[in-house]
Amino acid sequence: MIGKHIGKFLLDSGDPLVVAADRVATVRTENNLLHALTLLSSLGYSSVPVLDVEGRLKGQITLAGIISGIKAIPTYDWDSLQTKTVSEVMDSNPGRVHENAELEDVLHLLVNNNYVSVVDKKGIFLGIVTRKGILRRVNRLAHE
């Protein structure tokens, strides 16, 4: 029974579970790495979704992935930040769900990811569900 209870509780709360696309920082596949590095470090996000020119989800990029992507001998090749593109270092198979996904699928993906991207049937990016969204609800559940 608690399975159904927690499902209803996690979905019923006032604030929406999905952070809508217009409030999510993203980068494009063809952006250079310096653009992505500056965006991520100035906002303080460790990872953001990667979209193509039509707004479809193509991947996800992390700061760690950018830094590893320019690793060279003896130190990092900082100049290649301006010549390499996001599509060269991104993870092209990020956690994603469709807009009518079951809560259990979302919870399952959030065990190993800080967020999951939400897409429509055509793959257009609609927003993200973050671990914070779920943990805020769990926090409330624990205080009941």
Place this chain on the structure above:
Amino acid sequence: MIGKHIGKFLLDSGDPLVVAADRVATVRTENNLLHALTLLSSLGYSSVPVLDVEGRLKGQITLAGIISGIKAIPTYDWDSLQTKTVSEVMDSNPGRVHENAELEDVLHLLVNNNYVSVVDKKGIFLGIVTRKGILRRVNRLAHE
């Protein structure tokens, strides 16, 4: 009543909630930023705890914090990665709890942090509780 139920459920599970200190990657206050950047990007962690020579928790450092810390005009001052130290860019007030903390305090801190550090009465670092640890249990709760 669910408040007590979820508390008991989150604590009772087989695997420990705390990742012990010997399995947590950390850096020292006096390390240079290049050391921290290489550790974080090669392991893929966005942030790790910062300890002093006696093993006391002194702060937490993020990849975003390292990159912002060497920002200069017109681009980043990559050479300062070898001259600046971790203590110059770390957050010196990271989320922390004592080893006998209430679950509710841990849950509260994990809403806005990917992990919280656990310390003893003298401030010695004992390990971390990660969002994954809590979400793994929530995932199980949802499948009951």
